[in-house]
Amino acid sequence: MRLLKLGILDQSPIGTGENATTALWHTIELARRAERLGYSRFWVSEHHDSGSLAGSSPEVLLSAIGSHTSHIRIGSGGVLLPHYSPYKVAENFRILEGLYPGRVDLGIGRAPGGMPLSSLALRGDGASSRDDKLPEMLAELGAYLETGAPLPKEHPLAGLTATPKVGTAPEIWLLGSSGFSAALAGRMGAKFSFAQFINGNGGQSATSEYSRGYRPGPLGRRPQVSVCVFVICADSDLTAEREAKAMDLRLLQQEKGEYFRSFPTPEEAAAYPYTEWERARIAENRKRMIVGGPARVRSSLLALADSYRTDEVLIACMMSDFRLRLRCYELLADLFFLRR
Template sequence: MKLTLGVLDQSPIGPGENAQAALRHTLELASATDRMGYSRFWVSEHHNAPGLAGSSPEVLLAAIGAYTRHIRIGSGGVLLPHYSPYKVAENFRVLEGLYPGRIDLGIGRAPGGMPLSSVALRGGAPKQPDERFPESLRELASYLEISPPLGREHPLAGLKATPLVETVPELWLLGSSGYSAAAAAQMGSGFSFAHFINGYGGQGAVRDYRRHYRPGPLGAQPKVNVCVFVICTDSDAAAEREASAMDLRLLYQEKGEFGKPFPTPEEASAYPYSEWDRTRIAENRQRMIVGGPDRVRSALTAFAASYGAEEVMVNCLMSDFRLRMRSYELLAEMFPQRQR
């Protein structure tokens, strides 16, 4: 099986950097991975997150499209419960008009930040109940003209999302649980499992998605990919050193210390870990693939096989941008993608 690789980039703000540098790095990485032959380049949505610069994937994608030529670009993902399906449809129709046939619309239902930012995004409106999510997806599909228009009884019947372009984005539901897998199977969309968020249960969720898939308003064919953290350097020892910084970063998040900057390997080495800390680090390693080229090649191949997935989205979240770029270069050498 030939393994296809895509990229999830969260525009991380590295040690000693600012948000402007992180956004420039995202554009540079998109251009480089396009040349390397990666299949997709997705950007995430996070709010009030001091360590991540990507709060508006639609705006960032408009810039990324100008820096790339072949790679599919998309959201990983737009957090639909915060927004009007109509506005999301118009944003992605504009992107399709600019970069036809290259746009992915990945949709999530997570808050993407702390409760205060969720309240602000909704303009103070109450949180949408979960049962509203499928209806929002149907509205979105109708505005994109992927599914039939809204029925006459609907208060927005006859409404068109402009511009009226000829192509439509490829739709994916993103998730880290069985709920999203079930929704994707019911609605007919592709399904992307966030193994980098939840290192357990993803294989079962993907099996259930395939078993229960039916064509629906979001698509007619099942599609699966899975996203995982990958830390690959020229040697196992160097990768482990870099992974220690990621271990500490995830530990900070679990302790609610979201304002801390991305740690360096030196800070990770000096940190006074408790027994609980070490247990959590071992658990979080289930979300990562770490090593030099030989170890990563073997682990990533086995990982994809465990999901039965031919496409893996890799998130090389590392403390130094040069190391991140090198990680993607090594992966492209291990798993040659399309040729330029």
């Protein structure tokens, strides 16, 4: 029987009637459960100036998650490197690796993680000047983490050491939703995770391009592919579809730039007066989601993994109630015998 490794990407959603503190503690509780259920890794995201997602600092949240778990891999999904100094990112993850050796993943993204004003606040005067420097920033990060070559002598920061000096280094992943990100990961030697939960098209060709063009580089020596997808799994297809309709409306809100709104309830989604254009967008966005009861979800996840030629899928589950999210992850663990 075909088995999969399953990981989790948690975005710390703030549910109806909840606040950010509750959402953060739900993330920690979910990490505890994920470890007991047998999930391979637990990643947290980075979003800024959001009224519906509480995770703005993955490094801080990972420090707390690590202290409440003992062996599951923990990581960022991901740190938005263009906002930051590679040196500071390296030191943050050296600390995490020192605290939780052999368990840390440094997932790196290049998306803004919010609206333009938050990018301006994070980057200061260089708000629009760093994206084209991402390969240089990645090479610099690899030098500080000692996964790549030292900085050349002519570099103004040559000889600089990221502390603390610890005996292990995090796994480095590039996260992306395009062929550009996949090709960059292959050139830099990073592992690569395709964000199908962001872009429902082109992931298979992007990961194939990554595998064909991979070469060891400053971020790693061996290729590895995973895919991350929204999954809404419940005890029945009917319950899953009811929850998925709320997610449909949430994705429409995001496309309109409505990041400040709380997550819609299934009742709000049922009452919403959709236009023809919005219904077309919902149909397109369903490519980013797997929805259904256990039997439907299991076959869909196996088919997805086969299409990506990977043995690991990361799950992002958004549902209207934290108990339903927990149930989703419990059902998936049973489907794929994670607790064996």
